Amino acid sequence: MARVVERGLRRTVGVPGLFATAYGNVGSSIYYALGLVAAYALGLTPVVFIFAGGLFALTAKTYAEGASMFPEAGGSSSFARHAFNEVASFFAGWALSLDYIITIAISAFFVPHYLGAFFPSLRHNPGDIIGGLIVVAVLAALNIRGLRESATLNIFLAVTDLFTQIALIVLGAALIFDPSVLVNQVHLGTAPTWHQLIFALSISMVAYTGIETVSNMAEEARDPDDDVPRTVNYVLIAVLAIFAGISIISLIALPVHHVGHHYTTLLGTRYQADPVLGIVSALPLGHGLQTALRYYVGVLAATILIIATNAGLIGISRLSWSLAEHRQLPAVFARVHRRYRTPWFTIAVFSVLAVILLIPGKTDFLGNLYSFGAMLSFTTAHIAVIALRYKDPERRRPYRVPWNVRFRGGWLPVSAVLGGIGTFAAWLSVVILKPEARLVGIPWMVLGLGGYLLYRRHIGVDPRTQCRIERPEAPADFRELAYGSALVPLFGTDVNGSAMSAAARLAGEDATVDALYVIEVPPQLSLDSGMEDEENRARSVLDTARIRGRERKLKVRTSVIRTRNPGAALVDEARRRGSEVIYLDTVHAPPSERVLGPTALYLLRERPCRVVVEADNRLRRDDGATAAGSAAAGVAAGSS
Numbered sequence: 314m315a316r317v318v319e320r321g322l323r324r325t326v327g328v329p330g331l332f333a334t335a336y337g338n339v340g341s342s343i344y345y346a347l348g349l350v351a352a353y354a355l356g357l358t359p360v361v362f363i364f365a366g367g368l369f370a371l372t373a374k375t376y377a378e379g380a381s382m383f384p385e386a387g388g389s390s391s392f393a394r395h396a397f398n399e400v401a402s403f404f405a406g407w408a409l410s411l412d413y414i415i416t417i418a419i420s421a422f423f424v425p426h427y428l429g430a431f432f433p434s435l436r437h438n439p440g441d442i443i444g445g446l447i448v449v450a451v452l453a454a455l456n457i458r459g460l461r462e463s464a465t466l467n468i469f470l471a472v473t474d475l476f477t478q479i480a481l482i483v484l485g486a487a488l489i490f491d492p493s494v495l496v497n498q499v500h501l502g503t504a505p506t507w508h509q510l511i512f513a514l515s516i517s518m519v520a521y522t523g524i525e526t527v528s529n530m531a532e533e534a535r536d537p538d539d540d541v542p543r544t545v546n547y548v549l550i551a552v553l554a555i556f557a558g559i560s561i562i563s564l565i566a567l568p569v570h571h572v573g574h575h576y577t578t579l580l581g582t583r584y585q586a587d588p589v590l591g592i593v594s595a596l597p598l599g600h601g602l603q604t605a606l607r608y609y610v611g612v613l614a615a616t617i618l619i620i621a622t623n624a625g626l627i628g629i630s631r632l633s634w635s636l637a638e639h640r641q642l643p644a645v646f647a648r649v650h651r652r653y654r655t656p657w658f659t660i661a662v663f664s665v666l667a668v669i670l671l672i673p674g675k676t677d678f679l680g681n682l683y684s685f686g687a688m689l690s691f692t693t694a695h696i697a698v699i700a701l702r703y704k705d706p707e708r709r710r711p712y713r714v715p716w717n718v719r720f721r722g723g724w725l726p727v728s729a730v731l732g733g734i735g736t737f738a739a740w741l742s743v744v745i746l747k748p749e750a751r752l753v754g755i756p757w758m759v760l761g762l763g764g765y766l767l768y769r770r771h772i773g774v775d776p777r778t779q780c781r782i783e784r785p786e787a788p789a790d791f792r793e794l795a796y797g798s799a800l801v802p803l804f805g806t807d808v809n810g811s812a813m814s815a816a817a818r819l820a821g822e823d824a825t826v827d828a829l830y831v832i833e834v835p836p837q838l839s840l841d842s843g844m845e846d847e848e849n850r851a852r853s854v855l856d857t858a859r860i861r862g863r864e865r866k867l868k869v870r871t872s873v874i875r876t877r878n879p880g881a882a883l884v885d886e887a888r889r890r891g892s893e894v895i896y897l898d899t900v901h902a903p904p905s906e907r908v909l910g911p912t913a914l915y916l917l918r919e920r921p922c923r924v925v926v927e928a929d930n931r932l933r934r935d936d937g938a939t940a941a942g943s944a945a946a947g948v949a950a951g952s953s
Contacts, residue, residue: 331544333471334624339521339552340474341621343559344614345423346520347588349680351560352581354513355569356499359560361510365517366553368739371732372521372691374714375698377545378726381711382701384541385841387635389690392697394639396704398777400765403641405693407761410632410663411686411754416625417667419519419679420618421448426586427618430611436586442674449671452623453664456630457650457657459835467620474617477610478555481592485562488597495561498569504576508746515742518687519680520556542712563588566595586676589614625667626660630837633659638842640772640780641765647782647842654844655835681747685754688740695733699726800892802883802912803830803854804899812898812927813861813869825868827890828858831879831912840875848873880915887921894923 347358354361379392387394390406425444429436435444498504505513567579584591593606634656637647650657670679701708703723716727743750769776801812813828830851834840855871862869876882887895897913913926 328540328543328547329468331540332547333468335544335548336475336551337467337471337617338621338624339548340471340478340555341420341617342520343478343556344427344589344618345419345586345676346517346680347560347563348580348585348591349519349676350513350517351563351578351588352585352677353505353509353516355505355509355576355578355581356495356564357501357505357510357513358564358580359495359557361513361517362520362556362560363553364514365520366549366556368518368732368735369521370549370553371714371728372694372736373545373549375691375695375726375729375732377542377712378710378714378729379694379698379701380541382708385635385839387632389694389697390632390635392701393693394779396697396700399639399641399779400762400776401693401697402639403636403765404758404762405690405697406632406636406641407758407765408686408689408693410629410636410761411757412683412690413625413629413632414663414667414670415679415683415686417449417622417629417664418445418671419676419683420621420625421445421452421667422671422674422676422679423586424448424615424618424622427590427611427614429587430590430607438674441586442672445671446668448619448622449664449668452619452626453660456623456626456660456837457653457655459653459655459837470613470617470620474613475551475555477613478559481589482555482558482562484596484598485566485592489565489595490562491565494565494568498564500576504569504571511742512746515688515739515746516680516684518691518736518739519683521552539711559589559592563592566592587614626664627836629663630656630659631839633663634838634842638782640769640774640782643768644782649838649844653835654847655837660837678749681743681749682754684743685740685750686757688736688743689758691736692733692740695729695736698729699733702726799826800883800887800890800895801826801828801858802879802895802897803828803851803858804879804912812896813858813867825870826862827886827892828855828862828869828871829883829886830855830871830873831883832873832875833879834875834877836877840877878915879912880919883912883916884919884921892922894925895921896925896927898927900927 350361351358376388379388383391383395385391387402387406389409390402393405394402422441422445425435425441425448428444429440432440434440501510563580564578567584569576569578580588580591584594589610590607593603593610596603596606598606633642633646636642637644646659646662647656648658649655670682698714702725703721706723714726714728717724718727719725744754766776774780803812813826832844832847832851834842834844838844851873855873859869859871874882874886883895886892895916897916899910899913916924917926
């Protein structure tokens with residue numbers, strides 16, 4: 314997850330990391346979507362999920378083609394920018410921003426419901442609302458301070474969740490499976506009514522929140538040409554299989570009943586806010602095993618929903634930053650905290666909006682609004698990919714959506730056409746059937762577009778024209794990195810060139826040294842974010858490094874690396890260059906990297922070559938261990 318400025322993105326996320334992130338976002342919705350859809354679809358819930366899954370498959374394929382062409386944050390907003398103009402781009406981005414806000418609110422709201430396995434008061438008002446507010450507030454504060462994502466944790470939780478869902482399906486099939494129960498509870502036209510079925514089809518897309526993750530992660534994929542389409546296929550298979558299996562087992566465990574003049578299922582009433590716990594409660598497992606499984610599912614679901622909430626905060630941070638960078642939102646949305654270097658204003662504003670939507674505690678309301686924004690974004694993505702086939706037919710497309718036919722001099726992607734028709738029809742049904750979509754969704758879009766036009770007029774820029782915030786150019790002598798005998802990572806404020814002077818003693822005269830200034834980019838920002846202060850500091854430090862190197866007759870080559878994981882990026886760079894030694898001076902590094910911080914420990918553990926770490930022996934680690942001395946303090950074995 315690093316980028317060398319002169320060479321473009323240094324991509325380090327493979328298929329497992331991409332799958333874990335995408336499945337963690339999309340798969341987490343089973344914990345609330347099942348209850349929302351079952352309340353309307355009743356006995357046809359599995360059919361509705363399968364139908365929506367087909368629409369999701371078409372949309373995912375469209376995103377795979379778009380993301381492979383433009384591996385950058387922004388998703389449908391980015392596609393629309395390249396296909397049409399900035400107005401269309403903002404339209405898609407503003408609709409997508411509503412989805413991120415809803416993702417934050419709805420994921421946080423369901424966290425206390427699953428923790429209700431331990432504390433029953435959290436399963437109803439006001440416990441669930443207060444719990445959701447606390448989740449949003451804590452995660453917002455942590456993101457402002459610079460909360461890091463853990464790829465290892467994401468992979469572990471995604472795999473754990475996947476196997477848990479499979480285990481529930483297998484248990485249900487072994488203990489209670491009865492096809493006749495599924496068939497006998499369907500009374501089409503009555504249970505569900507046609508009105509209920511149509512609305513269930515539209516709201517069912519809430520089950521597939523997180524598809525934009527494919528686009529956002531494409532900028533960090535090791536090989537976007539191959540990894541993004543493969544990830545999309547794996548996520549499709551996993552999600553469709555899990556949703557179909559869980560929905561079938563849930564209706565056998567909690568079937569539809571005729572109560573008075575209505576048909577209902579406990580999935581859509583008693584367990585609407587924690588449907589997976591409802592399934593566990595209905596399995597004949599015995600009191601002890603059932604209680605243990607409820608606790609396990611409660612903790613797992615709450616953890617995954619917290620991660621989904623955090624993913625929404627990171628997603629809205631990156632999206633709003635991208636919109637501000639392209640002069641679609643005021644520059645304040647691209648402002649970072651002076652100390653933590655995170656987009657604090659964006660995080661604070663959109664967290665407050667999520668809290669406002671969460672306070673009523675109406676899950677139907679949140680689901681309807683999500684479908685409103687999602688269907689607009691998805692429809693825009695389909696139209697943009699279709700338009701690009703004609704507007705820019707020669708552009709390299711590492712992945713193409715299936716089912717292409719020759720039409721009016723170009724290749725028309727039939728799957729994108731079908732997907733666009735389906736998502737637009739779903740959007741229309743939400744607008745027609747649900748008043749909150751009309752009373753909140755449409756005003757959100759109108760106010761956003763009006764604000765955009767006024768802002769562009771205020772800064773004197775045509776609304777249709779691309780315009781980015783100007784960033785200072787890198788010096789002309791920032792050259793392409795090549796193989797060298799020594800690799801010297803530079804952090805922080807080493808304006809005296811101490812690291813280069815010390816490294817020169819190891820490299821000797823006439824040696825070649827690669828000096829890399831490391832900028833750690835918070836997950837809340839895109840890797841291409843401005844971060845002017847860091848860029849200016851990097852130029853100052855690297856200028857001094859070149860001077861110190863020339864004084865010692867060294868050939869110094871300099872560049873800047875942007876990364877989310879400095880240790881992994883440096884190991885990757887050292888191996889790529891065949892570096893003989895890495896010299897890491899932590900004396901001038903940020904506080905978190907001093908003594909033996911995360912980067913030093915990562916380098917010492919991986920040992921791509923000889924590693925020397927220099928630290929101030931006056932500093933001590935938190936556990937009381939004395940840091941290595943400053944003379945030749947670091948130690949590492951070679952890789953041979």
